[in-house]
Amino acid sequence: MAIDADELSIAKEKSIKELRALSQAMDETLLFARTNQNGELVHMGKRFSRLFKYSKFSGSLNFSQVLSIHEKEQLIIDDIVSKYKKTGWQGEVKGTTKDDVDVWLEMSIIPFNPTDDKSELLIIASDITVRKAAQIEIERLTEKSFEEKMSQQKIISSKIIENQEKEQNRIAKDVHDGIGQMLTGLKYNLESIDAKDVEKATVKIEYLKELTSNIIKGVRTATFNLTPPELSDHGIVPAITKLTQELSKLTNKDIVFFNKTDFNERLESLVEINIYRITQEAINNAIKYADSTHILVSLSHSEKMLSIVIDDNGKGFDPTKVKNIKNGDGGMGMTFMRERIKYIDGKTFS
Secondary structure, eight states: OHHHHHHHHHHHHHHHHHHHHHHHHHHHHSEEEEEETTSBEEEEOHHHHHHHTOOOOOSOOBHHHHHOSSHHHHHHHHHHHHHHTTTOEEEEEEEEOTTOOEEEEEEEEEEEEEETTEEEEEEEEEEOHHHHHHHHHHHHHHHHHHHHHHHHHHHHHHHHHHHHHHHHHHHHHHIIIIIIHHHHHHHHHHHHOOTTOHHHHHHHHHHHHHHHHHHHHHHHHHHHHHOOHHHHHHOHHHHHHHHHHHHHHHHTOEEEEEETTOOOOOOOHHHHHHHHHHHHHHHHHHHHTSOOSEEEEEEEEOSSOEEEEEEEOSOOOOGGGTTSOOSSSSOHHHHHHHHHHHHTTOOOOO
16 A cells, blocks of 8 residues: 555656646747636736736736736627636637737637636637738728729719710710701701792702701711711621721821731620720820821731730820829820720720
């Protein structure tokens, strides 16, 4: 019995040493603490103590009071301990040191029973402050980027609406000042024809024929600018062919369309409309701003791609000056073109 008692004593001493070594290792390597079921601190490891600058504990001290100097954060931690003291918990917690420095912890709360009549909570945590700061910064930058995109989109949308209004006003003015006045003149001239005076009537009829031709031309020009019939009836190639021919006549510039790969397929109507408008905008830009005398529109295609290139001999521009639109001052033509091409999953190059 004496020998057995000695062996038990040696085994007990060995176990105690192992437990002390384990406890010391945990204190040095982990953010480790123990509390009772109410969250009052029983033990705190050295790394925990150094992080939150607590070296001695006098009287009862709640774990939440160690982790934060702010009442709101303390209440959150107390609530977690109260809710999960029987089931355990794992998650992220924000604390604040005595120096008012934010600390983020990835923390686990583990209920255990050191004796039959005693219940405690093991708390094991890791410091994720650096990782959390990076995450918060990424979220902030993402939100900022989103807000900038929304702001830019609002500017683009308002400019689109403004340009639509201007275009409608221009069409209304063209119809009123051009076609409207010619129709009024046609009406008055028709009313003034005297069938008895054959000579004067003949002269007026010749004039009315010319006036009628001008009215027809004006109507065709107005409808062509809105939606060319070639686009809806025959597709993008006939529409661009007609566009270059008409603009060449109107501007006295050498505008040529070259279908390199003999593309003649139909596309979805929205795709065709947007390709047409982008091409129209690019040609108009070359005419208005580049002082071009020769403009070449080239079309080529492969199995999965359609490419349209507009070349001109004009003075050009610096793309970086119109790349980013921060306000509504100019450069919106390029922006509209990019928005249209983005809508049909395409790309622009300048």
